[in-house]
Amino acid sequence: MPMLDKMLERYxxxxxxxxxxxxxxxxxxxxxxxIFWFTPIDSYQGVVQKIFYIHLPCAIGAFTAFFGVFVASIxxxxxxxxxxxxxASSLAEVGVACCSLVLITGPIWAKxxxxxxxxxxxRLTTTLILWVLYVGYLLLRHLSLESEQGKRxxxxxxxxxxLDVPIVRMSVKWWRSIHPSVLSGRKGAGLxxxxxxxxWISLVTFLFFFAVLLVERFALARAKTxxxxxxxxxxxx
Amino acid sequence: xxxxTATWALVQRDFMIEARSKEIFIPxxxxxLVLLLLFVFSLSPLPxxxxxxxxxxxxxxxxLSGILALEKAIERERRDDxxxxxxxxxxxxxxxYLGKTFSTLAFLFMVGIVSLxxxxxxxxxxxxxxxxxxxxxxxxxxxxxxxALGTLMTLLSWNVRARHVLLAVLLYxxxxxPLLASSSLMRQGLNGRFEMGSGWGSLLVGFDLLYFGMGLLxxxxxxxx
Numbered sequence: 213m214p215m216l217d218k219m220l221e222r223y224x225x226x227x228x229x230x231x232x233x234x235x236x237x238x239x240x241x242x243x244x245x246x247i248f249w250f251t252p253i254d255s256y257q258g259v260v261q262k263i264f265y266i267h268l269p270c271a272i273g274a275f276t277a278f279f280g281v282f283v284a285s286i287x288x289x290x291x292x293x294x295x296x297x298x299x300a301s302s303l304a305e306v307g308v309a310c311c312s313l314v315l316i317t318g319p320i321w322a323k324x325x326x327x328x329x330x331x332x333x334x335r336l337t338t339t340l341i342l343w344v345l346y347v348g349y350l351l352l353r354h355l356s357l358e359s360e361q362g363k364r365x366x367x368x369x370x371x372x373x374x375l376d377v378p379i380v381r382m383s384v385k386w387w388r389s390i391h392p393s394v395l396s397g398r399k400g401a402g403l404x405x406x407x408x409x410x411x412w413i414s415l416v417t418f419l420f421f422f423a424v425l426l427v428e429r430f431a432l433a434r435a436k437t438x439x440x441x442x443x444x445x446x447x448x449x
Numbered sequence: 450x451x452x453x454t455a456t457w458a459l460v461q462r463d464f465m466i467e468a469r470s471k472e473i474f475i476p477x478x479x480x481x482l483v484l485l486l487l488f489v490f491s492l493s494p495l496p497x498x499x500x501x502x503x504x505x506x507x508x509x510x511x512x513l514s515g516i517l518a519l520e521k522a523i524e525r526e527r528r529d530d531x532x533x534x535x536x537x538x539x540x541x542x543x544x545x546y547l548g549k550t551f552s553t554l555a556f557l558f559m560v561g562i563v564s565l566x567x568x569x570x571x572x573x574x575x576x577x578x579x580x581x582x583x584x585x586x587x588x589x590x591x592x593x594x595x596x597a598l599g600t601l602m603t604l605l606s607w608n609v610r611a612r613h614v615l616l617a618v619l620l621y622x623x624x625x626x627p628l629l630a631s632s633s634l635m636r637q638g639l640n641g642r643f644e645m646g647s648g649w650g651s652l653l654v655g656f657d658l659l660y661f662g663m664g665l666l667x668x669x670x671x672x673x674x
Contacts, residue, residue: 289670341622348618355610361673365605368667369619372598375659379626 216295217438220431229428236424239417251410263321265410269418270313277307277422278346278377285370288363297363298433300370304349306426311343338379345373452547455540459548460555466525473521473556481514481564489571499572504635507561507568507584508591508628515557515595516617519603522553532607536672546600546668550661554589554596561588576639583638587653591631594657598623601664604671627656 223229247265254261280303288296318336319329330336349369356362403411467473488510494502526532535545562585569576576584602620606612630653637644644650 289667337625341625344618344622348615348622351618352606352609352615355612355615356608359608361608364670364673365609368601368605368671371667372601372623372663376623 217434220434223427224431229431232424232427236417236421240421243414243417246410246413250406252404252406254407257325260321260324263317265414266418267314267317267321268411269415270310270317272415273419273422274307274310274314274342275377276419277303277310277426278342278374281307281346281349281370282374282377285367288367289371294437295434297367298437299430300367301350301353302426302429302433304346304353304370305429306422308343308346308350309425310422311339311346314339315343338376342373342376345376349373452541452544455544456547456551459535459540459544460552463522463548463552464555467556470525472525473518474559476521477514477518477556477560478563480517481510481560482567484510484513485564485568485571494572496573499574500639501636503568503572503574503639504584504632505628506572507565508588508631508635510564511557511561511588511592512595512621512624512628514560515553515592515599516620518553518556518560519599520613520616522549523603523607527607532672542668542672543665545672546604546664549600549604550596550664553600554592557592557596558589561585561592579643580638583643584635587631587634587638590653590657591627594627594653594660595624597657597661597664601660601668601671604668607671623660627653627660630656 243265247262251262251265253259281300284296284300284303287293288300318339322331323329349366352369353362353366356365485506488506492498492502523532526535536542565581565584565588568574599620602616602623606615606619609615630649633649634645634647634653637647637649645654
């Protein structure tokens with residue numbers, strides 16, 4: 213897609229990327245300041261509850277990225293444009309990074325809240341399975357040496373692996389779980405006003421950070437693909 | 450050649466090769482037995498625990514053996530360029546997928562049936578005929594999903610380095626929901642509840658159909674070249 217490549221070229225030529233990266237980093241820093249200095253401490257769980265403001269945006273980031281992999285994989289199989297394959301691989305990397313953060317922050321919060329770093333709860337287990345699946349997806353991409361067949365295999369896996377996401381989402385409802393169902397439709401996730409505001413701020417700042425990260429990774433993947441094409445053309449010549 | 454005829458021809462072919470080479474059935478049965486011995490020795494379950502342990506142990510060992518069956522079947526095709534031959538023949542890719550899925554299901558089902566009395570004897574279980582039939586029924590449903598997804602995943606990792614490890618890494622996480630549903634259904638059956646309409650029954654049948662449908666839908670993309 214030359215138009216998208218031109219847009220990326222302009223984005224970098226006008227130094228917008230520097231602005232975006234700086235804004236994203238400052239946003240996350242600002243979010244941290246808001247979380248740790250300007251948000252009241254939870255009367256029941258104490259200071260450890262503040263990890264929730266990081267844990268939830270990471271979880272939303274991971275699920276959104278994996279949904280993106282699913283859509284980009286279908287698009288790749290339908291039209292066979294490299295741009296969708298590059299997008300899927302970039303989204304998977306960002307998704308795995310977010311999911312890893314979820315699996316790191318979760319146990320840190322769980323130890324004081326539940327008394328153990330890990331329990332074989334359905335939500336936790338299905339999230340771990342999800343992480344393993346997408347690490348497997350990245351491994352498949354790496355081991356198939358970016359061949360055409362490897363790209364197709366990755367797209368097929370990207371579609372199948374997404375099946376786990378609804379299970380993770382619904383596991384709290386289907387099975388008894390000690391994990392709270394945060395996105396249950398309650399206004400502000402049932403939090404007090406300042407806490408709900410902090411949650412929204414951290415959601416916006418973290419998701420913006422992940423989006424900037426995705427653009428950077430996608431631009432790199434596009435550059436790599438274009439370079440490969442140029443090399444192939446040179447070999448033909 | 451209709452899809453059904455081609456599928457039946459491929460299943461017959463796999464059975465004929467297996468009858469001559471005996472590469473899958475006997476080694477798989479023995480592997481299952483060795484794993485059972487290892488688990489029983491290391492867990493040393495009490496009679497009460499054996500009844501609770503049996504469904505998960507039985508299905509897990511079948512899944513572990515199943516991956517060997519999948520690998521062996523594809524290794525055989527690789528060795529003789531058999532897969533290439535099938536792909537370029539008038540047999541459609543969906544027939545190839547169906548043939549491979551059903552022959553894997555048949556091999557694994559036979560291994561499961563043969564090893565079931567050994568499991569019952571080693572774990573000291575006493576089952577009624579109805580419970581036995583229930584176990585076999587649930588096992589078949591589990592193995593159907595396993596074969597459907599396993600065949601797709603094996604063909605998916607066909608040309609990939611370290612495919613043996615990768616197959617396990619990709620297949621087992623996706624098999625956890627069906628495994629959970631099947632072992633829960635078996636446990637319910639051992640406690641005298643034979644309900645397929647429960648949540649677990651729907652989950653198992655749902656995943657079976659989903660994996661089978663995905664396989665049929667995506668096989669064209671996996672084996673395009």
